[in-house]
Amino acid sequence: MIKKYIGLLSSVIVAFCCIQTVVGQNKLVDRVVATVGSSIILQSDVEMQYAQYLAQGEKPNDDMKCYLLQQLVTQKLLSQQAMIDSIEVSEAEVDDNLNRRMQVMVRQAGGKERLEEFLNRSLLQYKEEMRSSVAEQLKAQKMQQNIVTTINVTPQEVKTYFNGLNQDSLPYFNTEVEIGEIVINPELTKEEKEQFRQKAEGYRQQVLNGSDFGTVARLYSEDGSAPYGGELGFATRDSYVKEFSAMAFKLKEGEISPVFETMYGFHFLQVLQRRGEEVNVRHLLIKKKPTSASLERAKAKIDSIYDKVTQGKISFHAAASQYSDNNETKYTGGMIMNEEDHSGLIPVDRLDRETFTAIDPLEVGQYSKSFLSKDRMDNQVYKFMYLKSRVAPHKANLEQDFAKIQEAARQDKINRKLSEWFEQRKENTFIDINSDFMQCDELKLWINKDEALAAH
Numbered sequence: 001m002i003k004k005y006i007g008l009l010s011s012v013i014v015a016f017c018c019i020q021t022v023v024g025q026n027k028l029v030d031r032v033v034a035t036v037g038s039s040i041i042l043q044s045d046v047e048m049q050y051a052q053y054l055a056q057g058e059k060p061n062d063d064m065k066c067y068l069l070q071q072l073v074t075q076k077l078l079s080q081q082a083m084i085d086s087i088e089v090s091e092a093e094v095d096d097n098l099n100r101r102m103q104v105m106v107r108q109a110g111g112k113e114r115l116e117e118f119l120n121r122s123l124l125q126y127k128e129e130m131r132s133s134v135a136e137q138l139k140a141q142k143m144q145q146n147i148v149t150t151i152n153v154t155p156q157e158v159k160t161y162f163n164g165l166n167q168d169s170l171p172y173f174n175t176e177v178e179i180g181e182i183v184i185n186p187e188l189t190k191e192e193k194e195q196f197r198q199k200a201e202g203y204r205q206q207v208l209n210g211s212d213f214g215t216v217a218r219l220y221s222e223d224g225s226a227p228y229g230g231e232l233g234f235a236t237r238d239s240y241v242k243e244f245s246a247m248a249f250k251l252k253e254g255e256i257s258p259v260f261e262t263m264y265g266f267h268f269l270q271v272l273q274r275r276g277e278e279v280n281v282r283h284l285l286i287k288k289k290p291t292s293a294s295l296e297r298a299k300a301k302i303d304s305i306y307d308k309v310t311q312g313k314i315s316f317h318a319a320a321s322q323y324s325d326n327n328e329t330k331y332t333g334g335m336i337m338n339e340e341d342h343s344g345l346i347p348v349d350r351l352d353r354e355t356f357t358a359i360d361p362l363e364v365g366q367y368s369k370s371f372l373s374k375d376r377m378d379n380q381v382y383k384f385m386y387l388k389s390r391v392a393p394h395k396a397n398l399e400q401d402f403a404k405i406q407e408a409a410r411q412d413k414i415n416r417k418l419s420e421w422f423e424q425r426k427e428n429t430f431i432d433i434n435s436d437f438m439q440c441d442e443l444k445l446w447i448n449k450d451e452a453l454a455a456h
Contacts, residue, residue: 034069035432036076045072066440069433073446077425078140087146089138092278095233097134098127103224112218112227123228147421148414153406161409162398170396173404176345178388179359180334182305182319183326183381186290186298193261193288200259200266200286207256213270213282222265223285230282234275244269248281264377290380295372302370302382310367316386326375326383334386343403345391355385362387 034041049068054060102123109115112123119126153161203220207213214229221230237245243262251257251271259268269283290298305323308314314322320334329336338346348356358368368385375381391400398405431446438447 031434033434033437034073035430036073037080037429037431039076039080041069041072041076063440066437066442069437069440070442070446073431073433073443074422075137075140077422077429078143079136080429081425082139082143085143085146087139087142089135089142090236090278091275092233092235092239093138094131094135095235095280096239097138098130099225099228099233101130101134102127102228106227144418148417151410151414151417153409153413157413158402158406158409159398161412162405172395173347173391173393173401175348175393176391177348177351177359178344178390179336179346179355180316180320180386180388181326181329181336181383182302182309182316182324182334182386183329183375183383184298184302184305184323185325185375185379185381186294188288188291188294192291192294193266196286196288197259197261197266200268200284203284203286204256204259204268207268207270213256213284217282217284220286221284222287223283225283228282230269230284231272232281232283234273234278234280236278244283248279295380295382298382299370299372302384306367306370306384316367325381335388338403341403341407344388345403358385359387364389 030042030044032040033043033046046065046069049071050065053064053068058064106112106115106123109118116122121129203216206216214231217230218226218228220226223230225232237249239245240248241262241264243260244267247257247260247267248269248271251269253271253273256270257268259266261267265285265287267283267285269281272280272282274280301323305319309316309319317333317335320330324330324334335344336346337344348360351359354371354373358371362368362385364387366387368387370382370384373381373383394400396405426446433443433447437443
């Protein structure tokens with residue numbers, strides 16, 4: 001029952017894909033399929049979600065429409081309460097979400113032109129059509145976060161939760177490891193950077209000489225915004241790194257910046273429009289790429305650090321804090337955290353191949369040799385690994401798996417809180433489901449008993 005209530009925001013923020021075209025091709029006559037308070041849900045809303053389900057390669061399944069309508073009902077309840085509680089989403093948040101969705105859709109379609117051809121409209125037009133629905137989804141998401149944000153569990157609650165589980169069906173955990181890393185980025189000299197600055201400057205001159213900025217960005221920019229002609233959408237000052245913000249917020253509308261450098265590479269930008277404390281810009285990025293000489297210097301540096309650590313001249317944790325270029329791990333003494341349960345134990349089957357290969361032959365307390373790898377932004381880096389501990393495969397228990405069980409207990413508490421919230425809203429909100437959907441198990445939660453009996 002709980003799962004049926006709260007399937008919402010783990011999956012309801014689904015990327016839109018081509019529903020207007022699908023609806024148009026099938027000549028669907030729209031109709032109201034549910035009423036939630038003062039809001040209605042249309043058949044086309046359900047079909048829009050179903051089209052995305054199919055676009056992800058899933059097989060046709062009409063039962064899925066029951067689940068999708070159930071998600072939309074919970075979304076309406078949350079967004080309506082968000083309005084009552086004065087929860088707002090900014091235009092910048094909506095734009096950022098829309099831009100991420102568009103990037104995914106462009107990749108799935110095989111390019112901007114192919115996507116626009118399929119949609120039979122420009123991406124900018126399609127984004128505007130989606131704006132109100134995305135804003136509602138983001139409000140619902142914020143409302144759900146507000147409901148559960150203060151929920152935590154005590155050690156006693158964790159123990160009670162664990163003892164209440166079926167001890168014969170406890171999960172079996174694979175080998176887990178505690179690992180650390182020291183990462184060194186190849187640094188370019190001013191002379192080595194110049195080739196990339198000159199490349200960006202060459203494209204800037206094309207624009208200044210009359211070439212269309214959007215076309216040049218689509219053809220040559222190395223940023224994810226290239227398919228949109230470099231346009232980033234409205235954003236606030238703190239949305240960008242400081243060098244980019246400084247340039248974007250000092251220029252006038254239509255003005256083109258000089259080439260400037262950020263951690264990502266060399267850019268130039270044009271301000272398209274200002275709106276209060278937000279600005280919409282388009283830009284072109286040329287990434288800085290390591291030279292063979294810079295890679296050699298990085299290799300020499302990390303090998304020097306490795307020697308100091310293995311010879312006992314400095315501890316691994318102190319070396320990571322002092323020398324590592326990975327800001328995500330240097331402040332934890334180089335240790336990598338499990339993002340799911342926030343513990344230090346990571347299942348080996350979730351490690352990337354390079355990391356697994358580096359730590360697999362190590363004994364606890366040993367260090368791998370340095371190796372060339374890539375960071376999350378796909379940049380080349382050198383690193384070496386430290387194996388702090390290795391936990392053998394085992395059945396879940398409180399002693400070894402407290403952090404995981406704590407997170408499961410917290411999620412269970414969140415689920416129960418959300419279930420209670422929806423039960424209360426259901427009692428105080430008019431909800432009507434079209435008779436065509438009354439056979440759906442997922443929707444029986446929202447149908448009163450008299451209606452349910454009449455449906456049978």
